[in-house]
Amino acid sequence: MRVQITVVAIAVMLVGGKNLEALADSQSSTQDASSGIVTPEATIHIGEYAKYGNYIGAASGDNQTLEFFQKVVKDIQIRFINDKGELFDDKGQPIKGRTQTDFIIGLLKLKPGQVFREDLLEADLQRLRRLESFNQVNVEREEDASSVKVIYKIKERDFPSLILGGGSNDDVGLYGRVGYKDANISGLNDKLDTTVQLSSEDIQFNGQFTSPYRPGEPNRLGYSIRGFRSRNISGTFNEDIRLSNGNKVREGRFGGSVGLLGAFDEWDTSVALNYTRISLRDQEYNVVQVDRLGSPLSVSGTGIDDLFTVSFAVSRDQRDRRDNPTQGSILTLSTEQAIPIGLGNISSNRLQGDYIQYLPVSWIGNGRPTDNPEMLAINLQIGTTIGDFPPADAFNIGGLDSVRGYGYGKVASGRSYGLASVEYRFPILQSIGGVLFTDLASDFGSSETVLGEPGVLRDKPGSGFGYGLGLRFKSSFGLIRGDLGISDQGEVRFEVTTGQKF
Structure with missing residues (x-):
C-alpha cells in the first residue's frame, strides 16, 4: 500500500x-x-x-x-515444543500438542491479512502466556519486503495430573488427600479440578468444571459448575472463647454454584447463582447454637444458616504471564446479593475489590533469566457487607494469606476490611528466591456491628501490622512458599504453603 x-x-x-x-x-x-x-x-x-x-x-x-510500506501478516503458525525446546521428536516428527490450533488462533487479535502491529503482537503473546495450560510461549517472525509470518512456539503443561497428599490438623486429625486436575480438556482449555479428603472423622470434597469464554466464538458464553463440602476450626469463633463443653467451634460448609462467563473489551465477566449452608458444630460434629458466653453463632439461632446468592464479578488481567508474573496488573471487582430464602432469611450485599500491581526493578539483579525475577509486588484489597450476614461469614483478618505474623482470623472479624501488602521479591539462585514483605489491615471499627460481636469478645485488636522475610522455591510440584512473619504484637510465626500470596 x-x-x-x-x-x-x-x-x-x-x-x-x-x-x-x-x-x-x-x-x-x-x-x-x-x-x-x-x-x-x-x-x-x-x-x-x-x-x-x-x-x-x-x-x-x-x-x-x-x-514506506505497510507489512501485512502473511501467516500465523502454531508450533509445539517439548521439554528440551525441540520442535521434533526422536523420529523426526513434529511435536503434537493437545491444544487445538483453531482455539489458539481465535484468542489472537492480530490475524492473517491484517497490517502488522507490534503492540497487538505483544498483547497476544501475553494473552497466551496467561493460559494455565501453557508453560512457555515465545514468538518469532519471518519477514520479507511486504509481509510478516508470525510463529508461536508453545510448551504445554503436563495435564492431566494426579495429586496425592496427606497431613494432620486440629479438627480431623490424620487425613489423606487425592486430587485430579486437567486444564486442557478437549484441547479447548476446559478445566476440571477436583479434590477429595478422607479421614476417620469426615469426607470433604471440592470439585469444579469450567468451560471458559472463547473470543473466537463470541456468540457462545462460557460456564462453570462447582460443588463442595468442607469443615475447619472456625476463624471467627476461635479458641479464645470455646463452647460450653470446652470444644473448639467447628465450621462446616456445603454447597455449590452455577455460573456464566463472558467478556467485553479486555474485561472478563461472570454471573453466578450460589448456595452455601454454614453450620457451627462441636468436636463430635453436633450442631451448636451458642458459645460458652451464650453469644449466638448464627443468624437463624439454630446453628445453621443458608446463603442463596447471586454474584457478579468483572476482572481485567494485564499481567505478562499467569504464573509468577514479572510486570502488569490485575483488578477484580465483585458484588454478591443474598436472597432471603432458607434458614436465617438472610438479605445482604457483599462488595469486594482486589488490585495487584507488579513492578520490575533492578536494585540487585544482574539481568540474567531466573525463576524468581526481581520486582515489587503490591496488593490492595477492600470489602464490606451491607445488611445481615452470618457471623461465620465475617471478613477474618490475619494469617498466611492476610497479615502474616498473626494466626488466621486473629486480627479481626469485621463487617468491613481493608488490606495492603507489599513484597520485594529478588533472586538468590536459579530456582530459589527471597522475599521481604509487610502487611497492614484494619476492620475500620466494624467488628462491633457483627452479630454477637465475636471479634470484640475475643479481644481481637481490629487492626494489625506484620513484616518479615521468606523463601520461594520452584519445584516440579509448583512454587513452595515459606514465610517468617513478625506481628506488631510481637508474635513470630513461620508457615509453609504453596503458591505466591498474590
Whole structure:
C-alpha cells in the first residue's frame, strides 16, 4: 500500500527535524516567490510498519522519494515444543500438542491479512502466556519486503495430573488427600479440578468444571459448575472463647454454584447463582447454637444458616504471564446479593475489590533469566457487607494469606476490611528466591456491628501490622512458599504453603 503526497522544501524540513508523521500530515507544495504560483516539487511514498514504521529513502536529482510500506501478516503458525525446546521428536516428527490450533488462533487479535502491529503482537503473546495450560510461549517472525509470518512456539503443561497428599490438623486429625486436575480438556482449555479428603472423622470434597469464554466464538458464553463440602476450626469463633463443653467451634460448609462467563473489551465477566449452608458444630460434629458466653453463632439461632446468592464479578488481567508474573496488573471487582430464602432469611450485599500491581526493578539483579525475577509486588484489597450476614461469614483478618505474623482470623472479624501488602521479591539462585514483605489491615471499627460481636469478645485488636522475610522455591510440584512473619504484637510465626500470596 502506498500513499502519494507532495511536499514543499523537503530538504529543509528534514534538516529541521520534522518526523515522518508530520510529513505524512503535511500538504506538500512549492510557492514561487515572484509569481505566487504553487507547483509540485517532491514526491514521497509513505506506509506503516509496526507502531511508527521504517522507511527507505532515495535521492534523484532535485527530487527525493521515500518508500514506506505497510507489512501485512502473511501467516500465523502454531508450533509445539517439548521439554528440551525441540520442535521434533526422536523420529523426526513434529511435536503434537493437545491444544487445538483453531482455539489458539481465535484468542489472537492480530490475524492473517491484517497490517502488522507490534503492540497487538505483544498483547497476544501475553494473552497466551496467561493460559494455565501453557508453560512457555515465545514468538518469532519471518519477514520479507511486504509481509510478516508470525510463529508461536508453545510448551504445554503436563495435564492431566494426579495429586496425592496427606497431613494432620486440629479438627480431623490424620487425613489423606487425592486430587485430579486437567486444564486442557478437549484441547479447548476446559478445566476440571477436583479434590477429595478422607479421614476417620469426615469426607470433604471440592470439585469444579469450567468451560471458559472463547473470543473466537463470541456468540457462545462460557460456564462453570462447582460443588463442595468442607469443615475447619472456625476463624471467627476461635479458641479464645470455646463452647460450653470446652470444644473448639467447628465450621462446616456445603454447597455449590452455577455460573456464566463472558467478556467485553479486555474485561472478563461472570454471573453466578450460589448456595452455601454454614453450620457451627462441636468436636463430635453436633450442631451448636451458642458459645460458652451464650453469644449466638448464627443468624437463624439454630446453628445453621443458608446463603442463596447471586454474584457478579468483572476482572481485567494485564499481567505478562499467569504464573509468577514479572510486570502488569490485575483488578477484580465483585458484588454478591443474598436472597432471603432458607434458614436465617438472610438479605445482604457483599462488595469486594482486589488490585495487584507488579513492578520490575533492578536494585540487585544482574539481568540474567531466573525463576524468581526481581520486582515489587503490591496488593490492595477492600470489602464490606451491607445488611445481615452470618457471623461465620465475617471478613477474618490475619494469617498466611492476610497479615502474616498473626494466626488466621486473629486480627479481626469485621463487617468491613481493608488490606495492603507489599513484597520485594529478588533472586538468590536459579530456582530459589527471597522475599521481604509487610502487611497492614484494619476492620475500620466494624467488628462491633457483627452479630454477637465475636471479634470484640475475643479481644481481637481490629487492626494489625506484620513484616518479615521468606523463601520461594520452584519445584516440579509448583512454587513452595515459606514465610517468617513478625506481628506488631510481637508474635513470630513461620508457615509453609504453596503458591505466591498474590
